[in-house]
Amino acid sequence: MPLNRSSPPPRLKILILSTPVGALGSGLGGGVELTIANLARELRSRGHTIAIIAPLGSQLGDLPTIQVPGELQLTAQTQEQAASISMPGDPVLANMWATARAIQHDYDLIFNTAFDWLPFYLTPFFDRPIAHFVSMGSQIAAIDLAIERVAVDFPGTIGVCTRTQAATFSFGDRCHIVGGSGVDPAVYDYCDTPEQTLAWLGRISPEKALQDAVAAAERTGMKLKIMGKIQDPDYWAQIQCDYPHAPIEYLGFLPTHQLQQALRTCKGLLMTPRWVEAFGNVAIESFACGVPVIAYRRGGPAEIITDGKTGFLVEPDSIDGLVSAIARLDEIDRAQCRHAAETVFSQSVWGTVMESWFYRLVD
Structure with missing residues (x-):
């Protein structure tokens, strides 16, 4: 044609x-x-x-x-x-x-x-x-x-x-x-009054390194909401065994309208991949809710997140880096995150x- x-x-x-x-x-x-x-x-x-x-x-x-x-x-x-x-x-x-x-x-x-x-x-x-x-x-x-x-x-x-x-x-x-x-911003509700909780979204499999986010949640004492498909049950069982006292809650794999309801009230989203993530859909979904993203400076997230404005980029595989960034989440203007979803990642x-x-x- x-x-x-x-x-x-x-x-x-x-x-x-x-x-x-x-x-x-x-x-x-x-x-x-x-x-x-x-x-x-x-x-x-x-x-x-x-x-x-x-x-x-x-x-x-x-x-x-x-x-x-x-x-x-x-x-x-x-x-x-x-x-x-x-x-x-x-x-x-x-x-x-x-x-x-x-x-x-x-x-x-x-x-x-x-x-x-x-x-x-x-x-x-x-x-x-x-x-x-x-x-x-x-x-x-x-x-x-x-x-x-x-x-x-x-x-x-x-x-x-x-x-x-x-x-x-x-x-x-x-x-x-x-x-x-x-993302369609109209599908996601913006929230500027978050709770003292964190979120982690994605397939639960080793290359996503959920255990790093769990370790950071345990050190900060902040509840971590985990959402996503359990692709590797043995890996998930090992995380629960290794961190029996971590403040985590598994919510399952949620459709978008339920996911955004659970995500929007979180103070921040953690992205902890051990591989080169091509993009990071969960980051732009998080932005649409006004939730800043903390991610390893690796792969697609490093091109999505504006360090200090829509979240923080930390040294790859560093739990200390995640913990330090969590302590700085109040520095982020959540409206900037929503603006990015509306103008750059819509x-x-x-x-x-x-x-x-x-x-x-x-x-």
């Missing part, structure tokens, strides 16, 4: 392919789930036609979803750099992409959110342009190679969240930085970035 520059931009028909590691709404997909839902709603509000191919059992409200059965894929972050490419016997990933290939001519563009080898391998076999949204840094060498081939053969089609993430790839200069997501702002990228690829 060549674009006519003398007329208003055409409305696009966009087919979104979800992550294959879990049904949307389950929490297994991490931040990608919020990214898909918010982007789909924003693009639809602009008049574009949207359909989402996702694993069976996905829940996306009124968003049109094509649900595909099959076995879920292993998450990349649980595998080693030298891991071989593998798929289960009846892979939902392959089934989703077979569905996409069968209906591709009904759409102008395909938007891929799966961080897996297969979509990149299949790219030359599709007639429609594919915008690949890469939501993690370098994890598995075989996937890196597949992404690099697409970056070379199909310039401009690899989108990444941040410069820090791009730098983990040898082909980072070929990646197009599009940001990681955007769903509307990000929608414009993504829409422009899509138009270039279709053109």
Whole structure:
């Protein structure tokens, strides 16, 4: 669909392919789930036609979803750099992409959110342009190679969240930085009278280093609200064993309206990843509630948080750094956090970035 520059931009028909590691709404997909839902709603509000191919059992409200059965894929972050490419016997990933290939001519563009080898391998076999949204840094060498081939053969089609993430790839200069997501501030209630509590959001798995936040909460005596999917039950059990007296409360994996109610009254959010986080959706959700963020100076959060204004960046893996920053939370003007969500990290702002990228690829 060549674009006519003398007329208003055409409305696009966009087919979104979800992550294959879990049904949307389950929490297994991490931040990608919020990214898909918010982007789909924003693009639809602009008049574009949207359909989402996702694993069976996905829940996306009124968003049109094509649900595909099959076995879920292993998450990349649980595998080693030298891991071989593998798929289960009846892979939902392959089934989703077979569905996409069968209906591709009904759409102008395909938007891929799966961080897996297969979509990149299949790219030359599709007639429609594919915008690949890469939501993690370098994890598995075989996937890196597949992404690099697409970056070379199909310039401009690899989108990444941040410069820090791009730098983990040898082909980072070929990646197009599009940001990681955007939030609708109207969905989040601002609070300027917090309680003496802290929050931690995310998948409960070793690379997220929840134990660091628990240790900081124990030292400060401040209650820590923990929200997210327990992806590694043994890891969660070990944290409870190691910190039996820590003031923690596990609230489970919460839908957005419940999450923001629990988050908005917290004095601060802790982000403690041991890996290079590509972006950090939980940070911008926190900003929308007026909650400042304390994070390790590593990965995407270092590009999201303005140190001393919307939170604090501390030495990676330093519990002392977390504790010191917690003591300074009163220095942050919570209105600045909300302002960042409204002007820099809003769903509307990000929608414009993504829409422009899509138009270039279709053109």
